[in-house]
Amino acid sequence: MYASEMFGIGAQGPSYGVAAPTQAMGSGMLDGGWRSLLDPDNPLMWFGVVLLVTVGAAGVAGSIRLGKAKLSASLDKE
Amino acid sequence: MPNATSAAPMIQGVSAPNVVVAPEAFYAGTRRMRFQAKGLTAIQGLGSTESVQLNQTGVLAGIELRVQGTLTFGGTIGTTTMSAEWPFNLPQAVKLSANGQSNLINAKGLTLRAYEFMANPKLDDSGISQQFNGAAVVTGTLSIPSDLWGTTGGNFTAPLTNVAATGTYTFDITFWVPVAADPVYLIGSVYAQSTATNLSLDITWATQNQLLAALGGAATFASAINWQATQVAYSIPNVGGRYVVPDLSTFHQLTDFRQSGLGQGQNFVPLPGVGTGRQLLRTWFQVYSGATPAPLALTATNYAQIDWAFGGSDTPEVYPNGTMLRAEQIRVSGVDLGGNWGIALHDFASQFAARDAVDEGATSNLRHEFNLVNAPTSGYCIAAQETLFAAPVGA
Numbered sequence: 001m002y003a004s005e006m007f008g009i010g011a012q013g014p015s016y017g018v019a020a021p022t023q024a025m026g027s028g029m030l031d032g033g034w035r036s037l038l039d040p041d042n043p044l045m046w047f048g049v050v051l052l053v054t055v056g057a058a059g060v061a062g063s064i065r066l067g068k069a070k071l072s073a074s075l076d077k078e
Numbered sequence: 079m080p081n082a083t084s085a086a087p088m089i090q091g092v093s094a095p096n097v098v099v100a101p102e103a104f105y106a107g108t109r110r111m112r113f114q115a116k117g118l119t120a121i122q123g124l125g126s127t128e129s130v131q132l133n134q135t136g137v138l139a140g141i142e143l144r145v146q147g148t149l150t151f152g153g154t155i156g157t158t159t160m161s162a163e164w165p166f167n168l169p170q171a172v173k174l175s176a177n178g179q180s181n182l183i184n185a186k187g188l189t190l191r192a193y194e195f196m197a198n199p200k201l202d203d204s205g206i207s208q209q210f211n212g213a214a215v216v217t218g219t220l221s222i223p224s225d226l227w228g229t230t231g232g233n234f235t236a237p238l239t240n241v242a243a244t245g246t247y248t249f250d251i252t253f254w255v256p257v258a259a260d261p262v263y264l265i266g267s268v269y270a271q272s273t274a275t276n277l278s279l280d281i282t283w284a285t286q287n288q289l290l291a292a293l294g295g296a297a298t299f300a301s302a303i304n305w306q307a308t309q310v311a312y313s314i315p316n317v318g319g320r321y322v323v324p325d326l327s328t329f330h331q332l333t334d335f336r337q338s339g340l341g342q343g344q345n346f347v348p349l350p351g352v353g354t355g356r357q358l359l360r361t362w363f364q365v366y367s368g369a370t371p372a373p374l375a376l377t378a379t380n381y382a383q384i385d386w387a388f389g390g391s392d393t394p395e396v397y398p399n400g401t402m403l404r405a406e407q408i409r410v411s412g413v414d415l416g417g418n419w420g421i422a423l424h425d426f427a428s429q430f431a432a433r434d435a436v437d438e439g440a441t442s443n444l445r446h447e448f449n450l451v452n453a454p455t456s457g458y459c460i461a462a463q464e465t466l467f468a469a470p471v472g473a
Contacts, residue, residue, distance in 0.1 A: 001101055002265075002325045002327075003325050003327055003328045003466060006263060006265055006431060007259065007260075007328075007359065007427070007431045007432060007435050008431065008432040008435050008437070009328055009355075009468070010327070010328075010355075010468065
């Protein structure tokens with residue numbers, strides 16, 4: 001037990017030079033709402049990656065044959 | 079290259095090599111000690127001053143004083159009356175200086191006894207019969223059962239009371255000198271484990287004129303008074319190769335002072351020594367009035383508004399009259415401080431000091447304010463204050 005705890009002498013008040021907890025909490029929620037979609041720890045980010053790859057693959061066709069070599073690619077099926 | 083002669087850490091201005099502040103380790107490892115600082119010794123006489131150098135051991139938490147002896151009245155007793163200074167103010171001034179701080183304690187015996195009742199809720203004077211102002215009183219005397227205020231046969235020496243007959247009156251009273259502000263965590267105690275520590279206790283005894291309001295014209299008076307002192311300290315344990323101490327970053331101070339010139343109506347009593355870095359824990363006052371000065375009972379009859387104030391007119395706590403404050407301090411301290419001894423207390427420490435204690439750095443011109451209903455006769459005030467302040471070099 002210290003004098004500051006028991007009698008308040010020399011106790012340090014809160015520092016108002018840094019963000020108060022409520023402010024920090026507010027800005028953190030905003031960041032979390034949008035930027036967290038790019039967070040590698042967020043499963044939604046990986047779901048999005050897989051989705052983009054799948055849809056993208058539908059518009060890209062290609063084949064590789066290793067016998068008599070044939071390599072073809074298409075960017076547009078029309 | 080490291081400095082091989084770097085200074086040892088300082089605690090309360092005293093070099094303390096290999097000592098670290100670790101309260102929890104200290105509490106677990108220390109041992110309470112109680113040892114004699116002064117054996118039972120006759121004082122030189124009333125009005126004299128006794129000094130003793132205390133032992134340089136451990137962490138000093140407090141000192142127990144015992145004063146005992148006899149008052150002998152001879153001849154024809156006539157009108158012989160004890161003053162209000164008897165018995166508690168037989169020690170008129172108990173002074174403790176330590177580690178370069180003079181007057182950590184500078185208080186009368188009554189101040190010490192009243193403080194003990196304020197700070198120690200285990201003490202209770204209810205049911206202890208004493209004579210006060212010529213009558214038997216069973217509460218609010220600030221007496222403890224081991225007190226002997228002066229008796230011979232069925233007669234007494236008691237405050238503001240006539241001495242009924244000649245004889246040899248035996249008395250025996252103890253006082254607690256509160257070096258630490260808190261007896262549990264030892265906040266405010268003194269680091270004494272050093273030959274560089276200077277601990278001195280000085281006691282100035284009351285004069286005969288202070289103790290006796292009147293001595294019969296054909297009466298004689300003699301006294302034989304002894305005193306002894308015991309230190310209560312805690313050993314400094316060695317834990318893991320380092321000596322550990324509790325938080326010794328503050329000193330505890332209890333002082334009283336006198337202000338005369340009181341009058342009917344509003345009175346102001348500024349507290350001396352107010353300053354930044356000080357925390358006010360308790361402050362109180364008594365008003366004495368009369369040709370034989372007697373404390374004014376803390377009642378609505380004697381007191382209108384009582385408050386404490388600072389700055390221009392900031393008055394955080396206002397009591398409409400003496401009775402209201404008297405009741406409040408009974409609730410807080412459990413003892414009737416105001417009924418007989420007329421003590422008016424503002425207690426910032428008993429309930430929750432970390433919340434209630436007054437930061438003197440933010441309360442300039444800190445003062446008592448009280449309104450006396452009637453004009454006092456040669457009125458004067460004895461006021462006391464208990465503070466914590468930062469030690470010169472914190473631990």
